[in-house]
Amino acid sequence: MATNAKTRKAARYAVPVAVAGVAAATVAMVPAFANSGSPDLPGVTAQQLIEKIAASEVQQLSGSARISTDLGLPSLASGLLGGAGGAGGSANPEDRIAQLASGTHTVRVAADGPDRQKLTFVDGKNEYSVVHNGADVWGYDSKANEVWHEKNQDAGKPAEGPAGSPQQLAQDILKAAGPTTDVSVGDTAQVAGRDAYQLVLKPKQSGSTIASVKIAVDAKNGVPLRVQLLATEGGKPIVDAGFTKVDFAKPSADTFAFTAPKGAKVTEGADHAPGKGGKDGKEWKGLDSFPGLEGLTGGAGGKGETKVLGEGWATIARIDTGAGKSLKELENDKNAPKEAKQFLSSLGDKVSGKFGEGRLFKTRVVNALITDDGKVYVGAVTKDALVQAADANK
Structure with missing residues (x-):
């Protein structure tokens, strides 16, 4: 491909x-x-x-x-x-x-x-x-x-x-x-x-x-x-x-x-052209463009690392964001912007396992588990598959 x-x-x-x-x-x-x-x-x-x-x-x-x-x-x-x-x-x-x-x-x-x-x-x-x-x-x-x-x-x-x-x-x-x-x-x-x-x-x-x-x-x-x-x-x-x-x-x-x-x-x-700034200087920067979420991703200059787990239809990407702030800290932060908390609410269920705690972002195809220690597990796999991957790779 x-x-x-x-x-x-x-x-x-x-x-x-x-x-x-x-x-x-x-x-x-x-x-x-x-x-x-x-x-x-x-x-x-x-x-x-x-x-x-x-x-x-x-x-x-x-x-x-x-x-x-x-x-x-x-x-x-x-x-x-x-x-x-x-x-x-x-x-x-x-x-x-x-x-x-x-x-x-x-x-x-x-x-x-x-x-x-x-x-x-x-x-x-x-x-x-x-x-x-x-x-x-x-x-x-x-x-x-x-x-x-x-x-x-x-x-x-x-x-x-x-x-x-x-x-x-x-x-x-x-x-x-x-x-x-x-x-x-x-x-x-x-x-x-x-x-x-x-x-x-x-x-x-x-x-x-x-x-x-x-x-x-x-x-x-x-x-x-x-x-x-x-x-x-x-x-x-x-x-x-x-x-x-x-x-x-x-x-x-x-x-x-x-x-x-x-x-x-x-x-x-x-x-x-997207990602090039252009004359209007606009560029999509993912979560970094959301007030209060910069700490989750480590900011635009974060040193996140990605590791591929599994293969084929069961492939999962494990992303270490290098986050400076945990989900729980952001959730309990009274000074966090409402946009950030709204985004967290949209992520859906809280999940836990041997890896600790986190939030699940769920769609019919791609699911993502964002752990409280700043790791993201994402793939076209079920919630259980993500939790198992997080437990095995904590």
């Missing part, structure tokens, strides 16, 4: 090419997403289906998808993550891609090879589009009449999909699948009116918050049409990404043409 920094930067905005689409999850499954029967298809093995995805040569398509995600984030934490995007204004693609972490979104997608892709979010009468056309990447917010622009330094190179793409998500999952993953072929399905096989990936280990991943693969051309991420706790999918309509014909050239509308505010993305 490793890519160089420039490729990752372009991939945040490019619509997938070799296997193109848009990430989606639907709270109430619409007919176009649902399996309308199980088509009778020739039998295939998991290896054959993986090879079919890898061999797909589809580089041109257009269509629509629905995006909805249910990570189970606490309201305060969800607001924090929504505000952690780039500082380039409402037209910055990073801000919009970050919104895929929650809610339901309708999108239109088009792709024509590695140099031309377009992704449009539809919200009533308003639209937001990301357009990659050769050396240029544009973001346009019709409601605010704001434009974001950046030169694409990776023009001509193979494109990857954005964080929201079911095809890119499928590729990343397959790359990450190793000896800790059981891979099989599930029931056939129909997605966007097309017959599909379903590749099913399940953790072999216990303790993961993810029960399985299902990838619906077009039976004819090998393009992933839908990705479903299912939780061990049950309920609706964490993510369910798929097309509602798809056409593999070449989109017209004017689909990717873009000119900033008259009177629109235009921001050059290079001046507002």
Whole structure:
């Protein structure tokens, strides 16, 4: 899954090419997403289906998808993550891609090879589009009449999909699948009116918050049409990404043409890259940006160390923050800012074990145990797995 920094930067905005689409999850499954029967298809093995995805040569398509995600984030934490995007204004693609972490979104997608892709979010009468056309990447917010622009330094190179793409998500999952993953072929399905096989990936280990991943693969051309991420706790999918309509014909050239509308505010993305300060000097610094929490992280100049525990689906990162203040001290500090205490309250349950005491930050996917002595254990694993890791590595 490793890519160089420039490729990752372009991939945040490019619509997938070799296997193109848009990430989606639907709270109430619409007919176009649902399996309308199980088509009778020739039998295939998991290896054959993986090879079919890898061999797909589809580089041109257009269509629509629905995006909805249910990570189970606490309201305060969800607001924090929504505000952690780039500082380039409402037209910055990073801000919009970050919104895929929650809610339901309708999108239109088009792709024509590695140099031309377009992704449009539809919200009533308003639209937001990301357009990659050769050396240029544009973001346009019709409601605010704001434009974001950046030169694409990776023009001509193979494109990857954005964080929201079911095809890119499928590729990343397959790359990450190793000896800790059981891979099989599930029931056939129909997605966007097309017959599909379903590749099913399940953790072999216990303790993961993810029960399985299902990838619906077009039976004819090998393009992933839908990705479903299912939780061990049950309920609706964490993510369910798929097309509602798809056409593999070449989109017209004017689909990717873009000119900033008259009177629109235009921001050059290079001046507002996240983490670089930019002209406005804004930069996301995690907990350090919250009054009163600097002591928990050791401040911006902290000497935190990270250690990876376990492997595969049960991987846990142990972060020694070098904190100068414990959770209990902050909680009992009468002079601590209310924002800091609100954040602590949002973390959820108090937990204890051989490691001591701490707080659990819980979502449907990623959980984090913040111990009272300034250590953080985080991973897509259950509370019990985190406590066991903390006890064994205190």
